[in-house]
Amino acid sequence: MTVLAGVNSKVLKNGDAAPAPPSPGTFRIYNMRFCPWAQRALIYAAVKQIPSEVINIHLKEKPEWYFSKHYKGQVPALEHDEGKKHVIESAVIPEYLDDLFPETRILPTDPYEKVQQKLLLDRLSAVAPAFYGAAQAANNPEIRDEKFAEVVKAFENAEKLLTAEFYSGTSKPGFVDYLIFPNIQRAFWLSHILKDFPLSSTSFPGPNYPKLTKWYKSLESLPEVAAASQSTEAGVGFFNDYLKGTPNYDYGL
Amino acid sequence: MTVLAGVNSKVLKNGDAAPAPPSPGTFRIYNMRFCPWAQRALIYAAVKQIPSEVINIHLKEKPEWYFSKHYKGQVPALEHDEGKKHVIESAVIPEYLDDLFPETRILPTDPYEKVQQKLLLDRLSAVAPAFYGAAQAANNPEIRDEKFAEVVKAFENAEKLLTAEFYSGTSKPGFVDYLIFPNIQRAFWLSHILKDFPLSSTSFPGPNYPKLTKWYKSLESLPEVAAASQSTEAGVGFFNDYLKGTPNYDYGL
Known part of the structure; x- marks a missing residue:
């Protein structure tokens, strides 16, 4: 592509x-x-x-x-x-x-279905601050438990809100799936870096999140998502430097 | 109405x-x-x-x-x-x-004009935290200067972004005008309450904001805005109690 x-x-x-x-x-x-x-x-x-x-x-x-x-x-x-x-x-x-x-068009044309997609994205958005909190905890063990608990809470919520194969409510990915994927992918990268991180790096996010685990696997294998994604190796490498305060924006090139 | x-x-x-x-x-x-x-x-x-x-x-x-x-x-x-x-x-x-x-329809139908209205609302949104910061300063003189300076900054920005009679970019109020008005009206109420507040309560927000002063007067006199607004007396009374931590949601009824 x-x-x-x-x-x-x-x-x-x-x-x-x-x-x-x-x-x-x-x-x-x-x-x-x-x-x-x-x-x-x-x-x-x-x-x-x-x-x-x-x-x-x-x-x-x-x-x-x-x-x-x-x-x-x-x-x-x-x-x-x-x-x-x-x-x-x-x-x-x-x-x-x-x-x-x-x-x-990816967003639904029906006004109510469209607005529900936008509101669902909003409800899922706690994933992002949870990720940044956990990343911050890497250098501050005192807040680790609290920040890791917020990750679990955000992912439990994401699991609960996934009521069909995709967040579109159908068997085809939609607006919410495409927009929330990058935030969830960052947590995947982090799972390779942080010790005792509450999400699994091998079958991400893990057995406590069966729907989301299947969802993540589907999403990352879509060609349009792959075309817009960095490799796990590059992502993990970048974030390792980022957590040290020395991000290399050209990492891997 | x-x-x-x-x-x-x-x-x-x-x-x-x-x-x-x-x-x-x-x-x-x-x-x-x-x-x-x-x-x-x-x-x-x-x-x-x-x-x-x-x-x-x-x-x-x-x-x-x-x-x-x-x-x-x-x-x-x-x-x-x-x-x-x-x-x-x-x-x-x-x-x-x-x-x-x-x-x-109030939002423009042209995709670019529509999206610009949404982004303009976003740029104006600093008015809200500035207001809450100033309200908070009422009970904490140590942060007063800093919080009042943020109000001035937010209103200077709002004045700068008002490039036509209305934020719609036309001589007719639009999406941004209607959505930002309530936040600006709260600052108007606050101008009646806080001592040395940097905005004028008589010709709100005052001579440093000539476009915005004209805009506020136009907006508050619109019948559709008046129908959805509380009187200044009620607003000021409510916020006086609110700042003391004892809001009366039925104030004035």
Whole structure:
């Protein structure tokens, strides 16, 4: 799948020249290879087969020009219409792409079904702070038990809310599946790093979460998800450095 | 304007019986009269002329049955289809109402214009934590200067982002105007309470914010906004008690 060009390009950083605007009809996604939020945009572009150029940004030494793409300098940012249009925020870009390309719509068209998908994503979002809390606990044993308990709580909730094969409520992955996957994948990487982490690294997240374990296996093997994902080896390597405070945004390149 | 029935009904609290489901074709909004988030739903229903029954909830002694309407027990919650459909979250309900009733759509139909409204609301949202920080400072003089400075910063930002008569970018109020107004109105109430508050209570928010001062005056005089608002006297009275830790949810009734 080559719909995403440049996923593994090296980061641009402070001092690097700004790229030329995207050419007519093409989309650009500003990304960082290990960022779960930016990955949402990549997955959505891959599922919808929107040819996109990916530009990776150094998040500690940001290029000055990048603030004209995203006022806070975060990723993701979507740029198109020859650089005249910018859309930011990881939960907003996918819906925008669905509005722009309704023929490959992933969100339901029925207003109630659509809004339930958005609210379900919100309910699952506790996975992200639980992950960052656990990552933080790696360097602070005093808060470890409490932070690990929050991971368990977030995953128990995610297991409970998975009432069908996918969070779409059907046997086909949808908006919530694609958007929550990157956050859950980060917990998978962490399970390889932290000692006594409460989730299994071999059959992730493990026997206490039978539906979610099956779900995770299905999701990671989808070609559109694989195209937008880094390998487990790279992810684990990146996070090992990240936890030490020395992230290498070009890890593995 | 009687499109909102029961705005000034007394709160239901723990021990009170659950109301019967809304009758076919009618909408119900669970509310608290001084809650800025719930007010977003009321304003939207008023603008779109959706006849709605308003039920007020005691937020400290919540009825047990209310958790079946909103899993966290917060307001607002929208209920319809004879109690079979529930939608929560103050920024989500308005868009849902636009999707349900496109003939009175407030959000733009153009995908890019629509997404810009949602992102603009996000950029303005610093007004809310600034307000709560300042309210907190009322009882803690040590943090006062810092919290008041955050209010100034949030309002300077709001002034800068107001590039037309309204945040819609036109001479007609839109999604962002209606959704941000309640938060700004809370700061107006606070300006009557806190000594040395950096915003003016007489020509709110004051001479440093000429566009926003004109905007606030326009917004508060709109019939749909007035229908969904409490009087300044009631708002100020409620917040006086709220800051003391003893909110009276039926204040003024």
